[in-house]
Amino acid sequence: MSKLNRRTLLKSGVAGLAASTLASPLIAQSRSVRIGSYGGYFENSFKEHVYPAFTEATGIAVESITQPNSSDWLVTMQQAVAAGNIPTDISLFARDSMIKASRIGELIAPLDLSKIKAASNLDSYFVFEGNEGPQGVGAMSWFSAMVFNPNEVETPTSWADFWDTDRFEASLGMGRNYNAGLFDFTAATFFDGTETMMSNDGVIAILEKIAELKPNVALWWTAESQMEQSMKNGDVVAGQYYLDVANLMALDGFPIKPTFPKEGNLQDYGSWCLTAGSDKAAEAAEFMNFSSDPAIQALMSRKIGTAPLVDKSMTDLTDEEFNFVSGAPAIRPAYEAYLDNETFIKESWDKMLAAS
Amino acid sequence: MTIADDISVSRADRPERRVSTLPAKTILLGLLTSIIVVFCVLPFLLVLAISFGRKVDGAAWVWDFTFDNYQRFFVGVLWPDEVTFLYLQQLGFSFYFAVIASLLAVLTALPFTLQLTRLKRTSQAMWLVFIMASLSLSEVFIVMGWDILLSNNSGLPKLFKETGLTQWLKDVGWFQHLRDWGLANPRNVKFKTSDFATILTMSYLVWPYAVILLYPALSRLDPSLSEAARTMGASRWTVTRTVTLPSIRLPLFGTTLLLFVFLLGTYVSITVFAAPNKHTTAVAIYSNIRGANLNAPFGATQAIMLLISASACLYLGHVFNRRSEVR
Numbered sequence: 001m002s003k004l005n006r007r008t009l010l011k012s013g014v015a016g017l018a019a020s021t022l023a024s025p026l027i028a029q030s031r032s033v034r035i036g037s038y039g040g041y042f043e044n045s046f047k048e049h050v051y052p053a054f055t056e057a058t059g060i061a062v063e064s065i066t067q068p069n070s071s072d073w074l075v076t077m078q079q080a081v082a083a084g085n086i087p088t089d090i091s092l093f094a095r096d097s098m099i100k101a102s103r104i105g106e107l108i109a110p111l112d113l114s115k116i117k118a119a120s121n122l123d124s125y126f127v128f129e130g131n132e133g134p135q136g137v138g139a140m141s142w143f144s145a146m147v148f149n150p151n152e153v154e155t156p157t158s159w160a161d162f163w164d165t166d167r168f169e170a171s172l173g174m175g176r177n178y179n180a181g182l183f184d185f186t187a188a189t190f191f192d193g194t195e196t197m198m199s200n201d202g203v204i205a206i207l208e209k210i211a212e213l214k215p216n217v218a219l220w221w222t223a224e225s226q227m228e229q230s231m232k233n234g235d236v237v238a239g240q241y242y243l244d245v246a247n248l249m250a251l252d253g254f255p256i257k258p259t260f261p262k263e264g265n266l267q268d269y270g271s272w273c274l275t276a277g278s279d280k281a282a283e284a285a286e287f288m289n290f291s292s293d294p295a296i297q298a299l300m301s302r303k304i305g306t307a308p309l310v311d312k313s314m315t316d317l318t319d320e321e322f323n324f325v326s327g328a329p330a331i332r333p334a335y336e337a338y339l340d341n342e343t344f345i346k347e348s349w350d351k352m353l354a355a356s
Numbered sequence: 357m358t359i360a361d362d363i364s365v366s367r368a369d370r371p372e373r374r375v376s377t378l379p380a381k382t383i384l385l386g387l388l389t390s391i392i393v394v395f396c397v398l399p400f401l402l403v404l405a406i407s408f409g410r411k412v413d414g415a416a417w418v419w420d421f422t423f424d425n426y427q428r429f430f431v432g433v434l435w436p437d438e439v440t441f442l443y444l445q446q447l448g449f450s451f452y453f454a455v456i457a458s459l460l461a462v463l464t465a466l467p468f469t470l471q472l473t474r475l476k477r478t479s480q481a482m483w484l485v486f487i488m489a490s491l492s493l494s495e496v497f498i499v500m501g502w503d504i505l506l507s508n509n510s511g512l513p514k515l516f517k518e519t520g521l522t523q524w525l526k527d528v529g530w531f532q533h534l535r536d537w538g539l540a541n542p543r544n545v546k547f548k549t550s551d552f553a554t555i556l557t558m559s560y561l562v563w564p565y566a567v568i569l570l571y572p573a574l575s576r577l578d579p580s581l582s583e584a585a586r587t588m589g590a591s592r593w594t595v596t597r598t599v600t601l602p603s604i605r606l607p608l609f610g611t612t613l614l615l616f617v618f619l620l621g622t623y624v625s626i627t628v629f630a631a632p633n634k635h636t637t638a639v640a641i642y643s644n645i646r647g648a649n650l651n652a653p654f655g656a657t658q659a660i661m662l663l664i665s666a667s668a669c670l671y672l673g674h675v676f677n678r679r680s681e682v683r
């Protein structure tokens with residue numbers, strides 16, 4: 001009896017599996033594409049403002065896929081692809097995760113740029129050339145900026161101000177991960193920027209400088225919400241935080257103000273990447289083409305708070321709207337060093353933090 | 357295998373009538389065994405296998421058979437040019453926080469539970485249900501709660517400021533000491549990050565377990581023993597020291613050990629409340645496996661080392677128990 005039950009169960013399972021695989025070509029006929037983005041407010045804004053505009057323009061339906069962030073999504077993708085699944089057609093990857101995905105191989109597919117003509121609006125830096133050709137088209141960019149509590153401290157004008165213990169003793173909130181930005185800020189402020197990051201000696205010299213900052217840091221945050229709460233609660237009075245979120249918080253009346261110090265803020269960006277093995281290459285290309293349009297870049301800046309990847313003059317953004325999401329100067333992360341020397345940099349960073 | 361062996365032995369002794377129910381039992385046991393194998397043994401073996409893998413800088417990791425990760429755990433990645441005990445230090449802090457927090461939880465739960473067993477049956481049941489219910493709160497909730505309670509504008513520091521305690525501390529000059537210990541910034545006292553907040557939260561986290569684990573032993577305590585000692589003129593403290601504590605020595609020790617092992621893997625409390633120079637192996641494991649650098653092999657190695665250390669502690673506890681039983 002139990003054997004019979006098990007067989008029936010197996011049969012129905014197999015039938016179910018077959019049905020789900022058969023179903024996918026049916027959906028393909030009605031033109032749709034699955035697009036990943038970071039869950040929460042960010043993804044909701046895409047679902048509300050960007051995807052409907054895309055469907056209206058092209059007739060391609062969008063199924064939104066929630067990604068936790070870039071690096072964790074890369075782990076998920078790797079496991080899913082190894083198991084023979086394609087979790088999404090398009091993923092949103094930050095540059096370092098995208099380069100990793102490209103190097104790991106068989107995760108993101110090369111793109112046919114002749115079908116993504118609008119990508120020529122972007123600076124060539126934002127179209128990523130991997131081992132197998134172009135593998136990512138810039139989606140939007142974001143700044144990790146200097147923020148401060150205007151009720152408690154004067155506007156800092158340089159990252160070097162943070163080293164002033166008289167002003168910031170046990171008062172700063174900085175990113176906990178080695179590649180969160182402090183390396184880049186310090187290198188840009190006291191050294192030769194990205195160049196210094198390229199040698200082990202340079203990395204050690206930067207870390208010695210960062211070690212001097214430790215007494216001033218009250219919070220080493222890993223989750224965005226930690227910094228948000230600490231600024232609201234007054235546990236910290238300055239630090240680094242996302243420019244767009246800081247501006248939104250300020251609009252809600254919280255005591256936070258972002259500023260561009262003379263060395264600049266850290267600019268990172270996300271790229272749309274096509275999952276290897278996806279049969280939606282054509283739809284994906286149409287979406288990437290759509291998102292590279294200056295009008296859509298401006299739409300994202302207004303509705304999601306991301307910085308446009310096209311020149312401001314190509315968009316209809318006002319100065320006020322532009323300054324809400326972007327600014328100058330921009331510090332670009334030392335991706336190359338972070339990737340090629342990551343084990344050394346991570347261990348040295350952890351050692352610096354662990355020293356008492 | 358051992359489960360199956362046990363069944364065949366016991367079947368020989370049983371009457372014929374029961375034999376007919378055995379297939380169902382065997383199936384059930386086989387099912388349970390396979391569940392344990394699939395959900396416990398296989399994942400563990402996978403972690404063990406991954407710990408011998410190799411990290412490729414700038415990409416992910418690949419299967420391999422190398423002891424480099426284990427070497428790195430003891431002396432760092434640059435050995436022999438440079439030596440670092442970073443990972444041993446992190447393991448040390450795992451022990452440091454777990455030992456203090458479990459001891460604190462048991463020591464505070466002990467008098468409470470003792471009082472609890474002297475209450476009426478219905479009040480006892482109500483307290484136990486209340487304590488059990490608090491177990492449904494996850495670590496994240498508890499940490500969030502303490503985070504707010506210790507925040508500058510909404511918690512203890514606010515109370516310090518509003519009651520004038522902060523000003524008083526400044527006036528008498530003790531505020532400077534707090535700043536030196538990292539418990540204040542120039543504006544007010546602060547409890548995040550601090551050992552105080554970390555240990556407090558971790559103890560709070562396991563306190564209900566301590567009560568529930570101690571309760572059976574304490575409720576079985578024979579009150580006539582301590583009453584007899586009292587009538588013979590022993591003071592309250594002498595009774596506690598020479599009668600009560602020795603008779604609950606084993607459950608007390610067992611509870612502390614269990615909570616300690618449980619706390620070795622604490623993650624959220626440490627990331628939120630502990631200063632980065634006191635971060636533990638659990639935090640390091642996460643930052644290797646998820647995080648930005650995708651070094652699952654080294655994360656797995658640290659997990660194995662944490663497991664070995666925890667097992668060693670449990671084994672030592674077992675040996676200690678048996679010795680004291682013999683005595």
